[in-house]
Amino acid sequence: MxxxxxxxxxxxxxxxxxxxxxxxxxxxxxxxxxxxxxxxxxxxxxxxxxxxxxxxxxxxxxxxxxxxxxxxxxxxxxxxxxxxxxxxxxxxxxxxxxxxxxxxxxxxxxxxxxxxHHTAYDDVAERVETRLESEQVRRCLRGLTELQRQAVTLAYYQGLTYREVAETLRTPLPTVKTRMRDGLIRLRDCMGVTA
Missing domain, CATH: 1.10.1740.10 (RNA polymerase sigma factor, region 2, helix turn helix motif)
Incomplete structure (x- = not known):
């Protein structure tokens, strides 16, 4: 065989x-x-x-x-x-x-x-880019009204719901929703993000 x-x-x-x-x-x-x-x-x-x-x-x-x-x-x-x-x-x-x-x-x-295989990247460049983006966000946040800035900050940086934001700011929920919507539109425009 x-x-x-x-x-x-x-x-x-x-x-x-x-x-x-x-x-x-x-x-x-x-x-x-x-x-x-x-x-x-x-x-x-x-x-x-x-x-x-x-x-x-x-x-x-x-x-x-x-x-x-x-x-x-x-x-x-x-x-x-x-x-x-x-x-x-x-x-x-x-x-x-x-x-x-x-x-x-x-x-x-x-x-x-x-x-x-991991593509090597420049850590310094990444940190600089992150810092520039953070500065741009802070600059754009300064362009919002006080209520818009507070509502966006509480929702996006502290993770609160719309209802919790309304309770924290002692503002009616519909007003908070409107201010957040307007504030996000202004942030988007300021950041140069296209919809």
Missing amino acids: NRPLPFDRATDSTDPDLAAVMHRVARGDKDAFSTLYDALAPMVFGIVMRLVRDRAQSEEVAQEVMIDLWRRAARYRSEAGSVISWAATIAHRRAVDRVRSAQAATDRENAQAAHG
């Missing part, structure tokens, strides 16, 4: 009745498997090589297919199709599995590399 694959030899057109050979293989006949191996290995390798494209991996997959044929010989049913078709189907599936497995491994490696 561990014979090297005759990968460069074409399948002989005078092959024996492979269905009969397969039935002998199913009974554990090693000579029959040798015949089956010689008849199918080149075709199996060709199918695998077309999909996998790497010779070493193709040889490995083809060897796995041939071992699979030995192990699954008892499951072969001639009424379902020829031995060649059955072997070709197994070879195709194994090759596709290998390609998918290789692609999944590549995708995992790429994802890990991307996840592990």
